[in-house]
Amino acid sequence: MLGGIPRKEGMERKDMMSKNVPIYKEQASALEEHAASDCKVLVVANPVNTNALILKEFAPSIPEKNITCLTRLDHNRALSQIAERLKVNVIDVKNVIIWGNHSSTQYPDVNHAIVTTPNGERPVKELDTDDHWLKNEFINTVQQRGAAIIKARKASSALSAASAACDHMRDWVLGTPKGTWVSMGVYSDGSYEIPKDIIYSFPVKCVIIKSGRHKLKLSLKNSLQLV
Template identity: 60%
Template sequence: MAEPLKVVVTGAAGQIAYSLLFSVAKGDVFGKDQPLELLLLDITPMMEVLNGVVMELMDCAIPLVKNIVATDDPMVAFKDVDAAFMVGAMPRREGMERKDLLKANVKIFKAQGQAMDQVAKKTVKVIVVGNPANTNGCILSKYAPSIPKANFTCMTRLDQNRAQAQIAAKLGVSNDQVTNVIIWGNHSSTQFPDVAHASVTIQGKTIPVAEAIKDDSYIKNDFIKTVQQRGAAVIKARKLSSAMSAAKAACDHMRDWFFGTGNNWVSMGVISDGSYGIREGLMYSYPVKIHDKTWTIVQDLKINDFAREKMDATAAELSEELDAALAECEA
């Protein structure tokens, strides 16, 4: 039997973690034969709720789970971890501006980065789910300088899954028949869902999505708006934010990081190296391929004027966010 992987989930008493923990525990992410130690972090006022989550995990009697640690101490939670799901963040409340959310979360992610820097494995693989995810990821990385920047990512897989599902529904095919949909930029309403390089398999024949849909206006308008505003639509209908789909996307993201993407690519927020003219140091969503637990940005895709404008707009928002967050850190 392999050594247990140490996996930390922050915000572990919250609703996203509630779905996420079960999927991780039963082997959906790290494999059906990989034992796990689960480290669950939340704030002190949530410890009673977190203890209830621990009881439920125990009651699932999942053989892969060898140990569960519930704590409000980041130094305990991040000790020697192999993988980190950074779900915990101050949620956006009614009347709250995005900048107010940024201010609250900068402090959380700065402190967690400092703890991770001291006690986590240098090989730890980190996905930030808590919003604003891209900028929180940048701050986390900045305050954990001993861990390679490539080990920090944020989740735009939910947006990719949403986009893929919209195309599949439009064309009347199953979701797995649509590949290489891209999310560029920020996990916000400025993100750019792009199907210019995507393919779909219909009746055994693989063709470009644009050729299958034959409706440029839909692709440039309704499709993009639906994906950009899907989170808000879920909140309006459910009176709560996306939890099940967010947890599934976080699992997809981490599973692909550990097991690879084959010939396809997936969207991940990663620290920009300047690819596609995006400012270095931003955590920007790109199409990536993953092999041997290492991601690389898909290069040399043709970018038309429409796409360039959308990509630059979301980069501008991220630049503004990051500058505000860095100023807050140093205040």
């Protein structure tokens, strides 16, 4: 779901809410009337968490587990920051987490992040002991990256957002690599002590079962699973 009022310089995602609510109510009605009940929906237009919740409320025949929103862009940005900092390839970094909203209130989490090195996998926090950077510059850069891009190019992210949407759907359909999770905005059932009935970014594992169908499995001990 790409349609929505674009974010402009100086705007927070919440500033677009009043204009996007009627758009997503209309799109939800179209989905409810015409879409297959087992379709999978990825919301990209901001504010993604709110827009996804509107879709969920106004397209009740689509299972809540089949409506997600894009926080993979923030996830990819976090991976990139870590890779640049440690002078490794992005592909060698995994298991960062984006908690919360795709907005400046999100929390990029490296506490479980891992880097593949010639000597095996190492926690990011062992390889970078500069706690000040991890708790300040890293978090602020990921949180504010969207605003920095708008300031630089006078428009929102384009290719990086498209790439993140492709990453999101690829992992949702084909499954996440073993031992890896990604960040996805999904409907909360109260796991991780997050309030129920909101769209929130969690660590998610996508696992394919033999029937090819997916179902949402939540656990306080493990990352969320889209099975």
